[in-house]
Amino acid sequence: MRAYLGIFNWHSLLILFLALASSLAALQWQLSIHLDFLVLGLLVVFPLTLTIKEAFKRRERAIQYLSAMEASLRSFYYCFSNSKLDPSGKQLANELLYKASSALHAFLTGQHQDIKRVSEGTDQIASFITENRKVLKGALSQKLMLSLFRARECTNFLVATKRHHTPLGIRTIALIAIYSFVIFYPASVLDQQGFQVPLWYLFAMTAFKAILLISLFNVQVQLEDPFRMGGPDSIKLMDFELIDLRLAVESNGSKMVGSAKNDDEDEEGEVFL
Structure with missing residues (x-):
């Protein structure tokens, strides 16, 4: 339920305050105005419809590219696991793949804004394939390079989706139109129904219509960043996590720690002996 309340923010509170203030002012000073809200409605509905539609398309394409990225990295994992690499080489390959995936997810969730860390992930995989092309055989290394091109394309699109949004000017026009509606709507109601209308x-x-409009605007703003954590329409990045790689890297890390402890104990034993 908390996730769905995310469509309400400080804009919603400000809209309610302006609705109350404009209603009080219109009744107190008996303000009335005859306005045609058709043009004002077009300034709100058309921009919001256009930007919500485009933002939703970006979200759906981001899901497709995330799926393609996860499939590409998983295919690398299977190829390296079935190759003639030695255990240390396979472990290094797993660490590089997991590093590339985690760096991309960290950038998308806003944990860091360094694009170089994201591009370094695929660059290090390419260097690893080049250094081990004799072990991987020529045909396999070439196929892996072609698959890496697809993974890099997915990475570039996801980074661009995170950094580039729909036109800001269209959203600004819609926001100005919503606030203008809240300010002038009470005077327009009094022009039609007279000054005997109660304040409530x-x-x-005014507040009901304004809250609906500003909520649509907030939904559109949230769709601008489909990777935003905690949103009701945000992409669940955990669904695209390479769990096999994470477990493999973590298990090897624990083994390395355990072996290091054993070596330290042996050294201490030799000293005491």
């Missing part, structure tokens, strides 16, 4: 009715009519 005028405020309820």
